[in-house]
Amino acid sequence: MNQIPEVIRTVPLEYYLYFSSALFVIGIIGVLTRRNAIVIFMCVELMLNAVNILLAAFSAYRSDPTGQVFVFFIMAVAAAEVCVGLAIIVMIYRNLRSTDVQLLNHLKW
Amino acid sequence: MQEIVMPFDKQEMALLCLLIPLLPFIGFAINGLGNRKLPKGLVGLLGCGTVLASFLIAVYLFMDFTSGGSRPYTVSIYDWISVGRLQIGFSFLIDQLTLFMLLMVTGIGFLIHVYSAGYMSHDENYGKFFAYLNLFMFSMLLLVMGSNYVMMFVGWEGVGLCSYLLIGFWNKNTNYNNAAKKAFVMNRIGDLGFLLGIFLIFITFGSVSYPEVFASAAQTPGLNGSTVMISITLLLFVGAMGKSAQIPLFTWLPDAMAGPTPVSALIHAATMVTAGIYMVVRSNVLFIMAPTTLEFIAVIGLATALLAATIGLAQNDIKKVLAYSTVSQLGYMFLALGVMAFSSSLFHVLTHAFFKALLFLGAGSVIHAMSNEQDIRNMGGLRKALPITFLTFLIGTLAISGIPPFAGFFSKDELLAHVFMHSKVMWFFGLLASFMTSFYMFRLLFLTFFGSFRGTEAQRHHLHESPAVMTIPLIVLAILATFGGFLGIPAVFGADHFIGNYLSPLYTYAKGINATPFEPIHLSHETEYLLMGISVAVAVVAIIIAYVMYVKKNTVPAPEDARLAPAHNLVYHKYYIDELYNALIVRPLMWMSGAFHRFVDVVLVDGVVNGVGKFVMLSGRTLRYAQSGAIGFYLMVMVFSIVLILFLNFFIG
Structure with missing residues (x-):
């Protein structure tokens, strides 16, 4: 069985760059345009994973394991974040019977 | 060249010497803390007893001194200030002059304490009164016993403070408080002179302890009549002017009569006001080298x-x-x-202490x-x-x-x-x-x-x-x-x-x-x-x-309202000296204080401080509208800001 870095290197590096840029921009647009808190949340995850892909690709191409380690850290942080974030969303839903972020405008001035 | 006779060290007297000022201080501490709580009898007993004990110790020291051949000695308790060349020990000098003043101060002080026990018996602040009197005794004893000018200065300031506290003892009366302030401020003028004199002594002789200063003054005939000696003695005399109420700093003493009569007898007749004379006699070597000052x-x-x-x-x-x-x-x-x-001057100090204390107590x-x-x-x-x-x-x-x-x-x-x-x-x-x-x-x-x-x-x-x-x-x-x-x-x-x-x-x-x-x-x-x-x-x-x-x-x-002959009127109104000082010194100072208050304090200092506050308030009030509560808006700002930062980083950094 081939080594995983070798598998990754079967695709040219530029493609990874195009792909994760596209994924990241989709995430940003999703965060900016959607109103449902859960969808916004998913878009944030999308951005994080776009970065993960890029890190893994560079790590393989440069034969440097640091990037992969970084990926694991990001995954762990994302998992923790999801945990807290979803809990907040549940609480929002209980209070507002909705997850629309535009209704959350009481904290001002 | 002078033969130098340094006082010898007699450490075995340390405890007794220390007890003399310390006993009244203990009386002060107990009476001061227990004011209105301690029974009056106990307060009076403590106040008088501590001074009596000091007196008895002073008598013993005197006996011991004369029977031991009248040789002056020093007793050092500890090193107080030690900075480079400046070495000031917390030590006592026991010689003829110290014992003379000690016996006078504690003896007359004791009699006046006893008298006060009767005179003040109806006062609600009986404990406070005795505490202040005892504190006065402590300071005065420190003044006369210290073996250097700095200790004299500490006592000097201490008696000034007690004088202030006791003149304004009945502090519900504004006039009395003003009299106390007047005494305090006029004494400060003199104290400044005294302090400068001490500085000059240190610069000239490299020491402030009496034996060293006097010995080195006596060994330097070149200083005789020199400007520096005249300056030192004049500055010391300015201090004496304030404390001993000489022209032009005498107007506080008559006003100081606002205090209870025993205070007038003890502080403003018998002991404190003679501190100036004590100082001059103590520094007689310095003064004898400045004939100009003596004439003045x-x-x-x-x-x-x-x-x-x-x-x-x-x-x-x-x-x-x-x-x-x-x-x-x-x-x-x-x-x-x-x-x-x-x-002769000291002799008059002594007899004056007897008859003036007597007259004041009689008046009381x-x-x-x-x-x-x-x-x-x-x-x-x-x-x-x-x-x-x-x-x-x-x-x-x-x-x-x-x-x-x-x-x-x-x-x-x-x-x-x-x-x-x-x-x-x-x-x-x-x-x-x-x-x-x-x-x-x-x-x-x-x-x-x-x-x-x-x-x-x-x-x-x-x-x-x-x-x-x-x-x-x-x-x-x-x-x-x-x-x-x-x-x-x-x-x-x-x-x-x-x-x-x-x-x-x-x-x-x-x-x-x-x-x-x-x-x-x-x-x-x-x-x-x-x-x-x-x-x-x-x-x-x-x-x-x-x-x-x-x-x-x-x-x-x-x-009071009768018309007097001009000369009589002039004398009756004390030559209008108070009015003159008011017009020449107090008013201009008040005016300057007012001007400084209006322009420097209110406009400048308050302006800056309040200006900073106002600026922060104003910017806060304006910027708070940015916090609209719309999450979408926050997110957008965040994204655009990050883009901007990256952009700037890419092109500028």
Whole structure:
């Protein structure tokens, strides 16, 4: 069985760059345009994973394991974040019977 | 070159020496903390007992000192300040002068403490009063016992503080508080001079401890009459001017009579105000090297003696008369210092302490009997109601007037003889002041104790002799005022001058520089008898005039609103000196303070401080609209900001 870095290197590096840029921009647009808190949340995850892909690709191409380690850290942080974030969303839903972020405008001035 | 005699170290006396100032301090701490909680009897016992113990220790030290061959010694307790060249030890110097002052301060202090126990018995702040008195004793003892100028300064400031606290003791009265502030501020002016003098001493001699400074001054003949010596002594004398109420810093002392009468007796007559004289005598080596300063001191002393005596002629407040007489007598003492009669000056300090404390306490007894009336126009005929007070007051008055054989005669006569040798003109003016002193003191006596009672009916019913706790100190002081003069019987009567002989080792260095002033009075016996005769005659004439005016003719000083002859008016209003100071110094200072307040403080300082606050408030009020509460907006701002940062980072960084 081939080594995983070798598998990754079967695709040219530029493609990874195009792909994760596209994924990241989709995430940003999703965060900016959607109103449902859960969808916004998913878009944030999308951005994080776009970065993960890029890190893994560079790590393989440069034969440097640091990037992969970084990926694991990001995954762990994302998992923790999801945990807290979803809990907040549940609480929002209980209070507002909705997850629309535009209704959350009481904290001002 | 001078032979140097350094005081030796006598460490075994450390505990006793330390106890002398420490005991009153313990009394202060207990009475001060237990004010209104401790029973009055205990407070009085503590207050008087600690001072009595100090007195007894001082007596023991004196015995030990004289039996040990009268050799001065130092006792060091610990190193207090040690910075580079500056070494200041917390140590005591025990010599003739220290013991002299110690015995006087603790002895008279004890009597006045006892008297206070009776005089203040109706006051609710009895504990506070005794605490302050004890603190005063502590500071005064530190002042006279310290072995360097810095310790003297600590005591000097301490007595100033206590003077302030006690003048304003009845602090519900604004006038009294103002009097206290006046005393404090005027003393600060003098203290600044004293402090600068100490700095200059340190710069010149590299030390502030008495033995070292005096030895090095005596060993440097080049300093004799030099500018630096004149500067040092003048600065020290400025300090003495403030503390001992000399022109131009004397106006606080008459106002200081706002305090309770025992305070006037202890602080503003017998002890604190003589600190200036103590300082000059202590530094006699330095002063003898600055003849210019001495001449200046003599002139100031004489001017003060005359000025205060003339003001005393027209005052109607029993304590004010005594206050001006104190200022006048202090002027005398400085006159004596100026003509280098140091021992005579100290002798007068001692006798003055006896008779002036007696007079003040007598006045206190009168005020007590008259239910706090102080105006002699409302007294009269108190002789029968207050026999003991009258008799003791009479002795005090005779003593201050210089009638033999009372104490004042010997000291004043010796003093005037020295002045006579120095300058005939000064002697004449001194005699004039002495004439006025006898006149106003007997005016006071006659108006208070003779004639008919002029007070209200209620006061007449209340008249009573003071309790024994007040009369016994009066009697003791009267005995001292009668016989105290025998400590210094002049050689012309064929006796040893005890005080003069006892104090003479103090001037060993000074004699090496200028021996003339320390030789015995070399007047012929006829001249000396003549001088005595003249001064007694002058006093007797003054008494007769006072008798004719106030007993035979029954003159009563004009009431407050009467029109007075111009000269009388001028003297009655104390030459308008207070008004002059107000116009020349107080008003401009007040105006400047007001101007600084309006422009610097309100506009500049407050402007900056409030401006910063206003700016923060304003920007906060404006920027808060950015926090709209719309999450979508926040997210957008965040994204665009990150993009902007990346953008800037890419193109600029």
